[in-house]
Amino acid sequence: MECRSVGVLGKEQAHYSNTPLLQLCLLCQISPVKVEKQPRSIIHLDMDCFYAAVEIRDRPSLRGKPVAVGGARDRRGVLTTCNYEARKFGVRSAMPTFMALQRCPNLIVLPTRFDVYRREAAAIRGILYRFTSLIEPLSLDEAYLDVTAHAGAPGPLAQVIRGTIFRETKLTSSAGIGPNKLIAKIASEMNKPNGQFEVKAEEVLGFMKDLPVRQIWGIGEKSERKLEELGVKTCGDLQRFSRPELVDLFGKFGLDLYDLCRGIDDRPVEPDRPRKSLSTEETFAVDLTTLEQCEEKLEELFQDLMADLAQKESTRDITKIFVKLKFNDFTRTTAERAGLAPTLPDFRALLDEAFRRTGKPVRLIGAGVRFAETTQESTQMDLW
Numbered sequence: 001m002e003c004r005s006v007g008v009l010g011k012e013q014a015h016y017s018n019t020p021l022l023q024l025c026l027l028c029q030i031s032p033v034k035v036e037k038q039p040r041s042i043i044h045l046d047m048d049c050f051y052a053a054v055e056i057r058d059r060p061s062l063r064g065k066p067v068a069v070g071g072a073r074d075r076r077g078v079l080t081t082c083n084y085e086a087r088k089f090g091v092r093s094a095m096p097t098f099m100a101l102q103r104c105p106n107l108i109v110l111p112t113r114f115d116v117y118r119r120e121a122a123a124i125r126g127i128l129y130r131f132t133s134l135i136e137p138l139s140l141d142e143a144y145l146d147v148t149a150h151a152g153a154p155g156p157l158a159q160v161i162r163g164t165i166f167r168e169t170k171l172t173s174s175a176g177i178g179p180n181k182l183i184a185k186i187a188s189e190m191n192k193p194n195g196q197f198e199v200k201a202e203e204v205l206g207f208m209k210d211l212p213v214r215q216i217w218g219i220g221e222k223s224e225r226k227l228e229e230l231g232v233k234t235c236g237d238l239q240r241f242s243r244p245e246l247v248d249l250f251g252k253f254g255l256d257l258y259d260l261c262r263g264i265d266d267r268p269v270e271p272d273r274p275r276k277s278l279s280t281e282e283t284f285a286v287d288l289t290t291l292e293q294c295e296e297k298l299e300e301l302f303q304d305l306m307a308d309l310a311q312k313e314s315t316r317d318i319t320k321i322f323v324k325l326k327f328n329d330f331t332r333t334t335a336e337r338a339g340l341a342p343t344l345p346d347f348r349a350l351l352d353e354a355f356r357r358t359g360k361p362v363r364l365i366g367a368g369v370r371f372a373e374t375t376q377e378s379t380q381m382d383l384w
Contacts, residue, residue, distance in 0.1 A: 038148065039148075039179055039201050040146065040148045040179050040180060041146070041147045041148045041150070041154035041177070041179070042144060042145070042146055042147070042148075042154075042177070042178055042179065042180055042181055042183075042184040042269065043144070043145040043147055043154060043157075043158050043161070043175055043176070043177050043184060044142075044143075044144055044145075044175065044176040044177075044178075044181070044184035044185045044187070044188040045128070045142070045143055045144075045145060045158075045161065045162075045173055045174075045175050045188070046141065046142045046173060046174050046175070046188050046192075047124070047141035047142070047165075047171060047172075047173045048171070048172045048173060048174055048192065048193040048194060049081055049082065049083045049084065049193070050081065050117065050120075050140065050141035050171070051069040051080055051081045051112065051117055051141075052067050052068065052069050052081050052082055052083040052086075052110075053083070053171050053172065054113075054116060054117060054120055054171065055067060055069060055110050055113075056083065057170050057171060058116075062108060064085065065085060065106075065108055066082070066083065066085040066086035066088075066089060066091065066104050066106060066107045066108065067082065067083045067085065067086060067107075067108045067110065068080075068081065068082035068083075068086050068091060068097075068100060068107055068108070068109050068110070069081055069082070069109075069110050069111075069112055070097055070109060070112065070307075070310075071097055071306070077096065077097035077098070078094060078095070078096055078097065078303040078304075078306055078307045079091070079092075079093060079094065079095050079096075079097055079100055079109070079307070080093065080112060080307055080310045080311055081093045081311070082100070082107075084193060086100070086104055086107055089103045089104035089107070090103045090104075091103055091104050091107060093307060093311070094303065094304055094307035094308075096303060097109060112310060114310075114314045114315070117140055117141075117314070118140065118314070118315060120169060120171070121140040121141065123168065123169060124165055124169060124171075125137075125143075127161070127164050127165055127168060128143065128145060128161065130164075131145070131147065131150065131157065131160075131161055132145050132146060132147050132149075132150060133271065134146035134147075134269050134271055135269070135271055136269045136270050136271055138312070139311055139312040139313075140311075140312075140314065140315075141311075144181055144184065144185075144269045145161075145269070146268075146269035154177045154198065155177055155196070155198045158175040158177050158196050158198075159196065161175070162174075162175055162194075162196065172193060172194035173194070174188055174189075174191065174192045174193055174194060174195055174196060175188055175196040175197075176188030176189070176190065176196065176197055176198075176199075177196065177197070177198040177199070178198070178199045178200075178204070179199075179200070179201040179204065180263070180264070180265040180266070180267070181265055181267050181269065182216070182217065182260060182263065182264075182265035182267075183199050183204060183207070183263055183265070185217075186211065186215055187199050199263075204262070204263035204264075205262060205263060207263065208235040208236070208239075208261060208262060208263040209234065209235060209236035209239070210234055210235075210236060211234060211235045212233065212234060212235075213227055213232060213233065213234060213235055213237070213238055213261070215235075216235065216257070216260045216261060217260070218253060218256060218257075218260070219257075222283060223250070223253075226249070226250075230249075235261040235262075235263075238257065238261040239261050239262060241258075242258075243255070243258040246258050274316075274371070275313070275371070276370060276371060277368055277369060277370045277371060278305070278308060278309060278312065278313055278368055278369055278371070279305070279322075279324075279366050279367060279368025279369070280301050280304045280305045280308060280366065280367060280368065281301070281324065281364055281365060281366030281367070282297065282300075282301060282364065282365060282366075283326075283363060283364045284297070284362070284363055284364070284365075287328045287361035287362060287363050288361065288362040288363075288365075289361045289362075291351075291352065291355050291356075294325075294351055294355055294362055294365060295348060295351065297365055298323070298344075298347060298348065298351050298365060298367060299344060301365060301366070301367045302344050302347055302367060305342070305367050305368065305369070306342070309342070309369070313371065316371045316372070317371065317372040318341075318342055318369045318370070318371060318372075319338055319370050319371065319372050320336050320337060320338045320340075320369065320370040321336065321337065321340050321341075321342050321346060321347060321350065321367075321368070321369050321370075322334055322335065322336030322337075322350065322366075322367070322368055322369070322370065323335050323336075323347060323350040323351045323353075323354050323365070323366065323367050324354075324364075324365070324366035324367075324368070325351075325354045325355065325362050325364065325365060325366075326362070326363055326364035327358060327360040327361060327362060327363065328360060328361040328362070328363050329360065330363075331358070331360070332364075333354050333357050333358070334354065335350040335351070335353040335354040336350065336370075337350065342369055347367055351365070
């Protein structure tokens with residue numbers, strides 16, 4: 001039996017977000033609009049340790065050794081990715097290089113070769129387009145595919161796609177198959193590396209029941225802590241809360257949580273949708289009161305941002321960089337400049353400017369970049 005439940009509120013419903021109709025629907029836990037839809041088949045494809053895998057393929061002598069790709073060996077260098085041999089030592093993506101070498105002294109750290117990775121990504125993208133035109137790239141090595149209209153069953157189709165990629169590139173990939181993006185994304189982590197996992201529509205509720213709530217998109221450390229205080233550790237625990245209760249606890253995000261913990265996700269696969277910016281931020285348990293404290297945290301955020309840029313948007317032209325501060329009274333300010341390079345000294349200069357505007361204790365710091373607008377043609381060439 002196919003599980004049917006209320007979907008995430010769409011744009012057409014947002015107009016009614018403050019109306020008595022929606023309030024009544026929330027109390028009754030029904031959707032203002034209920035439309036029967038054809039079950040979807042979504043594949044989340046993720047190349048295994050992509051950058052490191054390319055380097056090992058091109059240098060077979062590295063096979064079986066701990067390998068990472070990333071920055072310099074000083075305290076500012078950050079790893080972009082690493083292979084599974086390195087992960088056995090606790091090494092991970094976005095880790096400072098010096099820390100990775102402390103955990104794994106024999107780690108082989110190679111410089112990035114983005115021209116090579118882009119070429120491989122383009123070849124893989126070409127393979128994917130043989131099977132569907134509905135491809136939403138998430139980075140050079142990751143994408144959603146909507147194969148609902150494909151004649152073949154999605155599980156065997158994913159196997160064929162992965163086999164074709166390996167045959168033509170000698171690179172392995174993992175896949176998750178499900179009725180929506182949320183399920184496909186989670187499923188792709190279940191049988192890594194070089195494997196796949198499928199969740200059918202009628203299996204979704206059972207699949208979600210024992211999953212940790214942190215696997216739901218949108219739940220960060222703060223939300224996870226709040227849920228733990230409520231005794232919620234799994235999606236099954238969260239399913240015990242009504243929709244109005246979750247709205248009371250989490251505001252509008254409670255609407256999403258009610259559906260997501262049940263494995264319901266109506267987001268479409270959106271081909272070639274370039275993001276306008278990329279940023280990272282952190283909210284602090286204890287407010288930062290000095291510029292020096294803020295600078296120390298900014299360096300950590302900068303490392304995370306650089307790793308995200310290398311992994312997700314390495315081909316984009318950056319037009320601006322910015323630093324965002326939220327103060328203990330919940331006011332906020334943003335300092336940004338065009339023409340600056342995404343370097344730590346430039347981010348520090350923006351932090352100094354933003355901090356000195358008020359001098360208030362800081363509860364959140366964010367750092368990010370804005371990208372140049374991209375034409376449809378160049379987007380298709382650059383992503384996957």
